[in-house]
Amino acid sequence: MKTETERPACDYQMAIRVYWEDTDAGGVVFYANYLKFFERVRTDWLRDLGLSQETLRKLGKGMFVVSDLQMRYLRSARLDDQIVVTTLLVEQGRVSLVLKQQAWRQDELLAEGQVRIGWVCPAEPGANTATGAFKPGRIPEDILKLLPVRQS
Amino acid sequence: MKTETERPACDYQMAIRVYWEDTDAGGVVFYANYLKFFERVRTDWLRDLGLSQETLRKLGKGMFVVSDLQMRYLRSARLDDQIVVTTLLVEQGRVSLVLKQQAWRQDELLAEGQVRIGWVCPAEPGANTATGAFKPGRIPEDILKLLPVRQS
Amino acid sequence: MKTETERPACDYQMAIRVYWEDTDAGGVVFYANYLKFFERVRTDWLRDLGLSQETLRKLGKGMFVVSDLQMRYLRSARLDDQIVVTTLLVEQGRVSLVLKQQAWRQDELLAEGQVRIGWVCPAEPGANTATGAFKPGRIPEDILKLLPVRQS
Amino acid sequence: MKTETERPACDYQMAIRVYWEDTDAGGVVFYANYLKFFERVRTDWLRDLGLSQETLRKLGKGMFVVSDLQMRYLRSARLDDQIVVTTLLVEQGRVSLVLKQQAWRQDELLAEGQVRIGWVCPAEPGANTATGAFKPGRIPEDILKLLPVRQS
Numbered sequence: 346m347k348t349e350t351e352r353p354a355c356d357y358q359m360a361i362r363v364y365w366e367d368t369d370a371g372g373v374v375f376y377a378n379y380l381k382f383f384e385r386v387r388t389d390w391l392r393d394l395g396l397s398q399e400t401l402r403k404l405g406k407g408m409f410v411v412s413d414l415q416m417r418y419l420r421s422a423r424l425d426d427q428i429v430v431t432t433l434l435v436e437q438g439r440v441s442l443v444l445k446q447q448a449w450r451q452d453e454l455l456a457e458g459q460v461r462i463g464w465v466c467p468a469e470p471g472a473n474t475a476t477g478a479f480k481p482g483r484i485p486e487d488i489l490k491l492l493p494v495r496q497s
Numbered sequence: 498m499k500t501e502t503e504r505p506a507c508d509y510q511m512a513i514r515v516y517w518e519d520t521d522a523g524g525v526v527f528y529a530n531y532l533k534f535f536e537r538v539r540t541d542w543l544r545d546l547g548l549s550q551e552t553l554r555k556l557g558k559g560m561f562v563v564s565d566l567q568m569r570y571l572r573s574a575r576l577d578d579q580i581v582v583t584t585l586l587v588e589q590g591r592v593s594l595v596l597k598q599q600a601w602r603q604d605e606l607l608a609e610g611q612v613r614i615g616w617v618c619p620a621e622p623g624a625n626t627a628t629g630a631f632k633p634g635r636i637p638e639d640i641l642k643l644l645p646v647r648q649s
Numbered sequence: 650m651k652t653e654t655e656r657p658a659c660d661y662q663m664a665i666r667v668y669w670e671d672t673d674a675g676g677v678v679f680y681a682n683y684l685k686f687f688e689r690v691r692t693d694w695l696r697d698l699g700l701s702q703e704t705l706r707k708l709g710k711g712m713f714v715v716s717d718l719q720m721r722y723l724r725s726a727r728l729d730d731q732i733v734v735t736t737l738l739v740e741q742g743r744v745s746l747v748l749k750q751q752a753w754r755q756d757e758l759l760a761e762g763q764v765r766i767g768w769v770c771p772a773e774p775g776a777n778t779a780t781g782a783f784k785p786g787r788i789p790e791d792i793l794k795l796l797p798v799r800q801s
Numbered sequence: 802m803k804t805e806t807e808r809p810a811c812d813y814q815m816a817i818r819v820y821w822e823d824t825d826a827g828g829v830v831f832y833a834n835y836l837k838f839f840e841r842v843r844t845d846w847l848r849d850l851g852l853s854q855e856t857l858r859k860l861g862k863g864m865f866v867v868s869d870l871q872m873r874y875l876r877s878a879r880l881d882d883q884i885v886v887t888t889l890l891v892e893q894g895r896v897s898l899v900l901k902q903q904a905w906r907q908d909e910l911l912a913e914g915q916v917r918i919g920w921v922c923p924a925e926p927g928a929n930t931a932t933g934a935f936k937p938g939r940i941p942e943d944i945l946k947l948l949p950v951r952q953s
């Protein structure tokens with residue numbers, strides 16, 4: 346159960362306070378709630394790139410959804426903790442992106458994950474997005490060109 | 498801080514187990530989560546009357562939303578507790594219903610509330626319910642006639 | 650269903666962004682989640698007064714818990730909305746405080762509530778707070794003197 | 802994105818109804834909430850083996866916590882869906898267990914995950930579990946002997 350002591354570079358980061366709602370009777374942040382924290386940071390990272398949910402709907406008539414993820418829990422965050430959650434784009438494909446995300450309390454790594462988000466759009470154009478089905482598709486060019494370029 | 502010792506009659510009740518997700522670092526069920534429990538019971542009560550969410554959308558092109566509520570918290574539910582949550586229709590109007598709801602652990606009243614749910618339908622017919630606006634309206638007759646009749 | 654158009658004075662306010670986790674299939678913030686937002690603001694207001702959860706435990710060996718509340722839901726917050734949640738101390742007793750809290754989107758009042766928080770401390774001194782019982786008690790003087798004084 | 806069409810054998814399963822609280826503005830179950838469903842089933846599986854949270858505390862003075870997990874999301878659950886969530890013990894070590902868990906809607910696999918839960922006990926005996934630290938340790942024999950035996 347190692348914890349890295351230096352916070353690596355990332356594309357975006359966000360301070361998150363731990364409130365009562367985040368904790369459980371073990372006195373620590375409930376394991377599912379790190380996925381909420383990670384989602385907040387992904388959303389704000391996209392918004393920061395000019396890709397708010399509304400823009401995504403307009404540009405691509407679709408949205409990103411999580412298709413798979415891995416999580417490692419190393420140390421527990423507790424009530425009142427101020428943590429920093431980071432996100433880094435590590436893989437950019439035509440239909441999905443892979444992000445590495447971490448939660449830190451100062452120099453302690455609390456949890457980290459790798460999250461694949463895939464692009465989906467309504468299976469039938471103009472369908473009611475609250476009730477209609479979605480299907481995977483290519484990430485629209487107008488979205489791809491706003492993502493950070495990585496040397497590989 | 499009195500707790501009634503006899504469970505009054507109700508229209509519908511449901512056993513709910515308390516899991517880690519429901520608790521907070523105080524070791525008890527987080528206060529907002531009783532509203533989740535109450536919503537589950539209202540939804541199952543409506544479904545039991547033949548009014549699933551899908552039927553509501555078909556019959557009335559709308560749904561019920563909470564417009565106001567009062568809550569009293571008397572005793573705390575804890576991890577692993579098996580509680581019983583009840584609902585009773587106490588007021589039936591043309592645009593809203595009022596439900597009295599309680600959470601019990603055996604003969605201990607833990608929390609109780611009064612919840613007004615109002616009928617809303619899309620502000621523009623055929624609008625995308627995920628993004629469009631809703632406006633209050635009269636509860637459709639096909640729904641009203643399925644509700645329990647009270648003598649008054 | 651009136652919405653006040655001027656934001657009244659308050660003791661503390663906080664900007665809150667609406668994320669996916671806060672919304673439901675109706676496309677709006679789930680009604681129980683306003684109680685999460687209100688709790689965040691109460692906690693930060695107390696922290697701002699010098700009363701972090703840790704300080705509360707040290708000063709008073711106890712904590713505040715919600716004993717009753719009223720909520721009114723006027724308009725819906727949606728994904729990506731930036732809202733402002735306020736809190737105002739409207740009643741200060743020896744065993745409880747009453748706070749008026751509101752959620753605003755610019756000049757639209759979305760929801761408002763009145764929340765009574767009562768002081769509780771372990772029923773037996775030194776008990777494990779995760780498993781032991783709590784009992785209501787007088788708010789410690791060291792806490793009372795940090796609260797804003799109101800003319801009445 | 803394949804979906805298996807036959808539900809494999811498992812150690813324990815549980816029907817779970819999707820309520821408003823579980824969904825998000827995309828009209829589907831929010832991705833973090835499958836972790837809540839999986840936790841409910843693990844807890845009920847342990848309880849069914851005679852290992853309620855209270856028994857775990859008594860037998861071993863500790864509890865299981867999630868140390869790592871992988872998730873795959875294949876299809877979306879929606880409001881009112883009745884799903885079945887399963888759990889299967891696939892690895893039993895001295896300090897942790899690995900469970901394979903799946904969520905099904907009839908013959909459609911919606912999501913699946915592999916979850917490692919490790920045993921932790923208070924770092925200092927008799928510490929307040931709400932505020933004290935935990936450390937990993939060997940799963941107590943009294944707990945191990947209640948787990949299903951696998952041929953290997």
